[in-house]
Amino acid sequence: xVVITETSDDVNGGDRGPNKNSQQLHNKRKKVEKKTxxxxxxxxxxxxxxxxxxxxxPVLSLxxxxxxxxxxxxxxxxxxxRLGATEPVLYACVGPTxxxxxxxxxxxxxxxxxxxxxxxxxRLHEIPSLPPMPWGSAVVTVGHEMxxxxxxxxxxxxxxxxxxxxxxxxxRILFGMRVARYRAAAGVFDGKIYVVGGCEMxxxxxxxxxxxxxxxxxxxxxxxxxxxxxxxxxxxxxxxEKQIYxxxxxxxxxxxxxxxxxxxxxxxxxxxxxxxxxxxSCVIDGLLYSINLPQRGIxxxxxxxxxxxxxxxxxxxxxxxxxxxxxxxxSKMANFGGKLVILGTDEYWYNWNKGKREIWCVExxxxxxxxxxxxxxxxxxxxVRTVPESLASIDVCGTANV
Numbered sequence: 368x369v370v371i372t373e374t375s376d377d378v379n380g381g382d383r384g385p386n387k388n389s390q391q392l393h394n395k396r397k398k399v400e401k402k403t404x405x406x407x408x409x410x411x412x413x414x415x416x417x418x419x420x421x422x423x424x425p426v427l428s429l430x431x432x433x434x435x436x437x438x439x440x441x442x443x444x445x446x447x448x449r450l451g452a453t454e455p456v457l458y459a460c461v462g463p464t465x466x467x468x469x470x471x472x473x474x475x476x477x478x479x480x481x482x483x484x485x486x487x488x489x490r491l492h493e494i495p496s497l498p499p500m501p502w503g504s505a506v507v508t509v510g511h512e513m514x515x516x517x518x519x520x521x522x523x524x525x526x527x528x529x530x531x532x533x534x535x536x537x538x539r540i541l542f543g544m545r546v547a548r549y550r551a552a553a554g555v556f557d558g559k560i561y562v563v564g565g566c567e568m569x570x571x572x573x574x575x576x577x578x579x580x581x582x583x584x585x586x587x588x589x590x591x592x593x594x595x596x597x598x599x600x601x602x603x604x605x606x607x608e609k610q611i612y613x614x615x616x617x618x619x620x621x622x623x624x625x626x627x628x629x630x631x632x633x634x635x636x637x638x639x640x641x642x643x644x645x646x647x648s649c650v651i652d653g654l655l656y657s658i659n660l661p662q663r664g665i666x667x668x669x670x671x672x673x674x675x676x677x678x679x680x681x682x683x684x685x686x687x688x689x690x691x692x693x694x695x696x697x698s699k700m701a702n703f704g705g706k707l708v709i710l711g712t713d714e715y716w717y718n719w720n721k722g723k724r725e726i727w728c729v730e731x732x733x734x735x736x737x738x739x740x741x742x743x744x745x746x747x748x749x750x751v752r753t754v755p756e757s758l759a760s761i762d763v764c765g766t767a768n769v
């Protein structure tokens with residue numbers, strides 16, 4: 368309900384003489400006050416609020432308890448999904464060196480400056496409601512949920528799967544995966560999560576499948592023969608062309624789901640994938656982006672791009688203003704709504720700042736020409752978090768749409 372009150376300027380009835388006492392003025396004011404009220408339907412209000420960016424939700428919660436209650440309901444997020452008003456949210460796991468306690472979940476917050484319009488600050492905030500994540504987990508996103516699969520707790524592999532609801536930052540445990548896995552590969556195909564490797568290579572359990580609709584695990588027996596010299600743990604993986612591309616310790620593989628366990632094949636050496644592909648990488652619009660180590664010999668660009676159709680690597684051109692102080696080898700990349708985001712630590716800062724490190728965030732917009740060349744423009748560079756040196760490792764960086 369919105370109430371608009373109109374008060375006449377002529378509260379003295381045209382007589383502005385100084386002899387009117389306060390009671391007479393008050394009586395006249397009451398007579399000329401006009402109140403007009405109209406009701407906005409709840410459905411319209413919800414639609415208006417659904418289009419508000421997430422960074423404006425805390426303000427809505429302060430305006431009214433009813434508003435705060437509305438934006439914390441599943442119905443509200445379902446409405447955002449139907450309207451196409453969802454937006455990408457970036458998550459990262461930041462924590463101590465592996466083999467100690469797990470890293471903590473953080474979320475990248477865009478907060479508007481008070482005095483500068485159309486300007487936001489970036490901060491990486493810890494999410495206290497989520498448990499620490501096991502190191503070396505495989506992570507896939509399905510809608511507003513992130514599935515955190517396996518990993519190591521201390522020195523022990525786990526078969527536990529954590530399911531994070533990115534709308535409310537709650538977590539539930541999904542049991543049933545038969546094998547404990549560390550640094551497995553995973554992808555979503557036709558309503559099923561395929562989990563590959565991360566354990567000893569055996570025909571009975573090297574691949575497991577989770578049916579998202581039926582909510583049960585399916586054992587997948589490997590019937591195509593066990594390839595030789597396959598790593599029991601992987602460096603990283605990427606889903607492209609309805610396949611899982613896997614970077615192992617010694618070479619690359621392509622896993623194709625389907626049939627009894629699917630199929631696994633080696634990537635031909637002439638594609639240089641195992642030589643150029645690095646752990647810090649992500650897929651955007653069907654192309655694989657990876658950091659470019661200086662000694663690898665592809666141009667001077669810090670980022671290179673792999674096209675799985677042409678089977679070629681190219682440098683990402685542009686990138687004026689890309690910070691030279693970020694430790695790329697330990698950084699993490701993510702697809703942030705079509706933009707390339709890199710989170711990495713400042714490799715020089717800790718030497719003179721009493722053992723602390725800054726975590727930097729670089730946002731890059733991408734443009735693809737008709738000839739296939741991809742260029743990038745550095746949109747923003749910001750320090751998003753400062754942590755002790757022992758807590759400066761970044762294990763996972765990914766996004767969900769909510």
